Amino acid sequence: MTGAAIRTEGLRKVYRTGFLRREFVALHGLDLTVNRGEVFGLIGPNGAGKTTTLKMLMGLNAPTSGQGWILDKPLGSLEALAQVGFLPERPYFYDYLTATEFLHFYGQLHGMTKSQRTHKIDELLPLVHMERARNTQLRKFSKGMLQRVGIAQALMNDPSLVVLDEPSSGLDPMGRMLIRDIVRGLKRNGTTVLFCSHVLSDVEEVSDRVGILIGGRLQQVGTVEELVGDQESSIEIVLGGLEDLEGLPLAPQRSNARGHQIFVADDHEDARALVTAALARGGELHGYHSRRESLEQHFMDEATAVDRLEREEGAR
Amino acid sequence: MIRIWAIAVNTFREAVRDKILYSLLFFALVMIAGSVLIADLTIGEYGKIIRDVGLAAISIFGLLIAVFVGIGLIYKEIEGKTIYTIASKPVPRWQFLVGKYLGLLATLATEITIMAIAYLVVLKGMGAGVTSAMGPAIWLTFVELAVVTAIAILFGAFTSPMLSAFFTIGLTLIGKMSQELRLLGQKSESDLVQILTELAYRVLPDLARFDLRNEASYGLEVEWEYVAYATGYGSAYAAALLVVSSIIFRFRDFK
Numbered sequence: 001m002t003g004a005a006i007r008t009e010g011l012r013k014v015y016r017t018g019f020l021r022r023e024f025v026a027l028h029g030l031d032l033t034v035n036r037g038e039v040f041g042l043i044g045p046n047g048a049g050k051t052t053t054l055k056m057l058m059g060l061n062a063p064t065s066g067q068g069w070i071l072d073k074p075l076g077s078l079e080a081l082a083q084v085g086f087l088p089e090r091p092y093f094y095d096y097l098t099a100t101e102f103l104h105f106y107g108q109l110h111g112m113t114k115s116q117r118t119h120k121i122d123e124l125l126p127l128v129h130m131e132r133a134r135n136t137q138l139r140k141f142s143k144g145m146l147q148r149v150g151i152a153q154a155l156m157n158d159p160s161l162v163v164l165d166e167p168s169s170g171l172d173p174m175g176r177m178l179i180r181d182i183v184r185g186l187k188r189n190g191t192t193v194l195f196c197s198h199v200l201s202d203v204e205e206v207s208d209r210v211g212i213l214i215g216g217r218l219q220q221v222g223t224v225e226e227l228v229g230d231q232e233s234s235i236e237i238v239l240g241g242l243e244d245l246e247g248l249p250l251a252p253q254r255s256n257a258r259g260h261q262i263f264v265a266d267d268h269e270d271a272r273a274l275v276t277a278a279l280a281r282g283g284e285l286h287g288y289h290s291r292r293e294s295l296e297q298h299f300m301d302e303a304t305a306v307d308r309l310e311r312e313e314g315a316r
Numbered sequence: 317m318i319r320i321w322a323i324a325v326n327t328f329r330e331a332v333r334d335k336i337l338y339s340l341l342f343f344a345l346v347m348i349a350g351s352v353l354i355a356d357l358t359i360g361e362y363g364k365i366i367r368d369v370g371l372a373a374i375s376i377f378g379l380l381i382a383v384f385v386g387i388g389l390i391y392k393e394i395e396g397k398t399i400y401t402i403a404s405k406p407v408p409r410w411q412f413l414v415g416k417y418l419g420l421l422a423t424l425a426t427e428i429t430i431m432a433i434a435y436l437v438v439l440k441g442m443g444a445g446v447t448s449a450m451g452p453a454i455w456l457t458f459v460e461l462a463v464v465t466a467i468a469i470l471f472g473a474f475t476s477p478m479l480s481a482f483f484t485i486g487l488t489l490i491g492k493m494s495q496e497l498r499l500l501g502q503k504s505e506s507d508l509v510q511i512l513t514e515l516a517y518r519v520l521p522d523l524a525r526f527d528l529r530n531e532a533s534y535g536l537e538v539e540w541e542y543v544a545y546a547t548g549y550g551s552a553y554a555a556a557l558l559v560v561s562s563i564i565f566r567f568r569d570f571k
Binding site: 015055058059060061062078079081082084086088090091092093094096097101105106108109110111150153 | 318319321322323326329330333396397398399400401402403404405406407408567569570571
């Protein structure tokens with residue numbers, strides 16, 4: 001008994017592909033702990049093993065070796081699945097059902113009575129902004145609507161753990177904001193959320209902790225601050241009214257739509273020197289912003305480093 | 317039980333909203349009605365021909381639905397990835413298979429009922445006469461379809477639709493001839509051939525057991541004990557196939 005929402009020890013998955021049944025290791029011994037009540041973002045490039053991990057957690061695939069627990073119940077056990085809500089990547093549903101029929105069906109799979117299902121559906125459809133489409137067949141839904149009704153089915157059983165695979169996939173900015181709000185709402189209610197996403201700004205915004213999975217290996221785990229650091233990496237200065245840019249301590253990187261020049265300084269000392277010189281020439285200061293390394297930048301650096309290491313090992 | 321019921325109802329609902337089934341049903345009804353024309357072109361035994369062709373139409377179209385809907389039943393769920401949201405719910409995989417199976421059986425029962433009503437209307441309309449063996453003949457056609465559907469589900473649980481169709485059709489054809497295979501073996505002088513053919517007969521489905529078309533066409537009597545025994549045999553065989561399918565399906569990965 002660990003109290004963790006998810007715990008895996010040496011979880012490994014090997015697929016056999018092609019006529020010769022060649023081995024492909026999708027996941028190399030994953031050791032992962034997701035604490036109860038936290039929002040955990042799992043990120044990684046395509047083929048990193050994210051979906052394989054989620055499928056094993058959901059009992060869709062059996063691990064080749066290793067073991068894991070969801071809310072202290074063994075992976076794939078009915079007791080574990082009863083407490084989990086899952087939205088797969090690019091979900092496919094029975095498109096001949098209406099939204100209400102669809103949610104009733106998934107409620108029945110959880111063993112819910114009709115009155116429990118009706119009550120929950122009345123609560124969930126407004127949450128995902130779908131109450132007006134309750135009697136529309138899913139085949140008439142847009143991608144965003146399918147994603148939203150898919151989230152509703154994952155919440156039918158009031159799960160203690162919600163697992164979302166690419167929940168923002170195919171959504172417009174409003175849809176993405178809705179997903180972020182739902183994830184925040186779940187966290188407020190004490191629900192644990194594990195989600196995979198390629199939209200790293202969303203992951204950065206809502207995750208308590210992030211895991212970076214590359215090449216089937218968990219490379220890093222930590223809070224966003226622990227991963228990217230909370231130090232500013234550069235300062236952006238926006239200056240206007242400068243006719244002569246020659247002789248300034250820094251060269252402008254680009255200009256914005258108003259014709260203002262944008263400079264990037266490595267530290268405040270360089271920035272101050274630039275601003276002083278610009279004001280002395282009659283320039284105007286329009287902006288001064290510290291910039292922190294983004295999760296996206298950190299992820300790209302990490303992925304590049306792992307890729308380089310693998311190439312070097314391959315060459316040896 | 318609520319989970320099996322939900323999956324069965326959903327499968328039935330899917331079939332009811334599927335246009336392909338309506339097309340097959342339409343052709344079956346055309347063929348039943350067309351039995352009048354065939355009977356007209358044949359010399360003598362007018363009533364027998366109508367009875368025979370009508371029952372054959374019910375059996376053939378029932379088999380087509382059982383095989384082609386049956387093999388796609390599981391594959392479509394995996395290929396369409398709808399299985400992801402079901403297998404990740406607290407639903408034992410055997411309940412999923414049994415639910416799908418019962419849903420298709422309900423569909424087949426509905427189709428057979430519609431075809432049987434059309435058949436009786438044609439028989440009455442043409443004054444061909446209804447025989448006492450017709451009810452048992454149609455019932456055992458349904459039991460045969462229950463066995464064939466279970467065969468289709470077994471292969472659908474672990475192979476592609478193409479292989480599944482090949483194996484299911486193959487086993488159905490062999491099943492219709494398994495009695496002859498046994499008789500052939502009994503005539504052999506070799507003990508080994510006799511044992512092997514007897515063993516094959518025991519393992520393979522005996523689908524000829526469900527064929528009462530001759531009795532229905534010629535107006536022969538059928539004992540209820542025979543119908544009960546054949547129903548028991550079909551149910552046990554289908555149940556055994558579902559158990560094997562469930563064991564295979566339990567260990568299947570969904571890629």
